[in-house]
Amino acid sequence: MTSLQTRVTLVAALVLLVFVVLTSLALERAFQAAARSAREERLLGQVYLLMAAADAQEDGLTLPPGLAEARLSLPGSGLYGQVSDTAGTPIWRSPSALGQTVPFGTGLAPGQRRFREAQDDTGRAYFVEDYGVTWTIGPVPRGYTFSVAEDLTDYALELDRFRTSLARWLGAMAALLLVALLAALRWGLAPLRRAADEVAAVEAGTQDRLHGRYPRELRPLTDNLNALLAHESARQTRLGHALADLAHSLKTPLAVLRGALAQARTPGPGAAPSGAGPWSEQAAEQVRRMEEIVAYQLERARPRPVATLAPPVPVAQAVERLRASLAKLHAGRAVQVTLDLEPGLSFRGVEGDLLEVLGNLLDNAYKWCRTRVGVGGRRAGTYLVLWVEDDGPGIPAARAREVLGRGARADLATPGHGIGLAVVTEICRAYGGDLEIVASPLGGALIRVRLPA
Known part of the structure; x- marks a missing residue:
């Protein structure tokens, strides 16, 4: 992976995904705890309503057939109530519990309260609120346990609706954040792309330096690159001039030597042979070799660009x-x-x-x-x-x-x-x-x- 934008995008997407997952878990836990607490308070209120509706008779407690909570009178409504004595024997059950095996609690001490999640024999889950009280009937006080239970069907549906809504909103928020991150990343990396384009233009020979205005973090890089280009250009110019001057300065002496050798090999009219034939041929050969060596060394010393x-x-x-x-x-x-x-x-x-x-x-x-x-x-x-x-x-x-x-x-x-x-x-x-x-x-x-x- 060589693209800086791709790497940063993948890291940002991964961080955003982890954030969304952890946020959804935290919100779901918080909602679940709040919903559970609300049902606990509601069931406790139902217990208080049963206690308020109870009437003490000589043979024990009695509850009226009609209760303020209509669901307790409707069979299979999902809300069930029971009152039991200290031996665990039910002395009253709500009509809604008819045919149900609700796991009511029994045998609680006076003033003891218990909220729990329990299952019946069929595996059906309930929230159960139990409360132990002492009721004075005549000279002898008697202990009772008031219980109210509610199955978790509505609770599970409420959680599912919350999860669906949470996933929808968090997904939309994550998509918007990712788009915003990509836009911010593209805007933030724009100077790097501009610098790359200018370097490509320098490579293509359409410009000799970087001309753009860059952020403070990139300015040392672009300034040093411009300084390097300027130094290289000046160095090339100086070396080119020096080589041209050297070639020109050597060219004239070699031409003079070649002319002198030619005159030495061709004596004037009436002049006696000089006897310098073999020597002049050797000297001419060495002059040619010197010219070749000069050309070769100049070519070797010429600087090569990057x-x-x-x-x-x-x-x-x-x-x-x-x-x-x-x-x-x-x-x-x-x-x-x-x-x-x-x-x-x-x-x-x-x-x-x-x-x-x-x-x-x-x-x-x-x-x-x-x-x-x-x-x-x-x-x-x-x-x-x-x-x-x-x-x-x-x-x-x-x-x-x-x-x-x-x-x-x-x-x-x-x-x-x-x-x-x-x-x-x-x-x-x-x-x-x-x-x-x-x-x-x-x-x-x-x-x-x-x-x-």
Whole structure:
């Protein structure tokens, strides 16, 4: 999971889910306790009504047939009453308890009160309120237990209705909160998205720095990135100027040396031979080597930009430019070039570096091939893989490493100075890539380079 917004959203949704579940449990417990307490108080009130309606006679207590609570007179109404003596023998039962096995309590001491949840023989649950009293009938006080019971059907329905309503409201509230959290998260992460867009614009080369106004927490990052870009740009400019000045300053002395050598090899009219022929040839060769070494070292010292901060360079266009140039240079040869490039392939770096790599590889292929040259390119993970092959004599595996050295040549009879592959190797290493030489299916050599994509 690499998306910061996805991670924060999942964490927020998980926290919200836990909060809603715990809140629903707490509210349900509170409602259940309140409903139970309300039924306890109501049943106690029914006990008091029975005690108020009781009439003491010489043979005991009697209750009138009609009671203030109509449910006690309706069979199977769900509300039941009973009065029992100290021996547990019922002396009165409400008409509603007819045919019911209600678990009434008996034998309570005077003043003792008990509220409980009990079940009958069939498993039906009740709330039962028992209250023990002493009733003076004549000279002898007698003990009685007044009991009122109510089945839990209405209580269970009330709880179900509450749970349904609670789930509906909490679900709606959780959805609204989640939407609000997502909106707040999107608003809060907007500066990060804007910074990512500006960095992408810098990579594409459409702008040179980050221009947006960012929050205080992001400002150190954006300011440091702008400072890094400015420093890199200034450094590139200074090094470019220094290299240009160095090349210009070396170019003139080398030209003077070359002219002097030419004059030494061509004496004026009537002048005697100077005898400096072999020496001048050696000096001219060393001048050429010095020019090649200067070019090579300048190329090696040229700074390479960070690949992700360089604009993309289309590979196909670079190959077409080089192929057109080499076709003119080798116009006398019928060289067939086959392209196998992945569509849209691009290189992150300096365009001159890509042209230097492909140019040297294609130049070698044109020199060594018989009639066929192949150029290919693919994106492989985080790397750009390019290769150039030919149908020439190839390079033996034992000499593959040797020909990559500066000044090394596979065949001295073939024109060249032996620094092309060395320059390609240095450029690949500067970008964090590599180069390898293998046998080509065409019969010659296949040189493959890997560069960061």
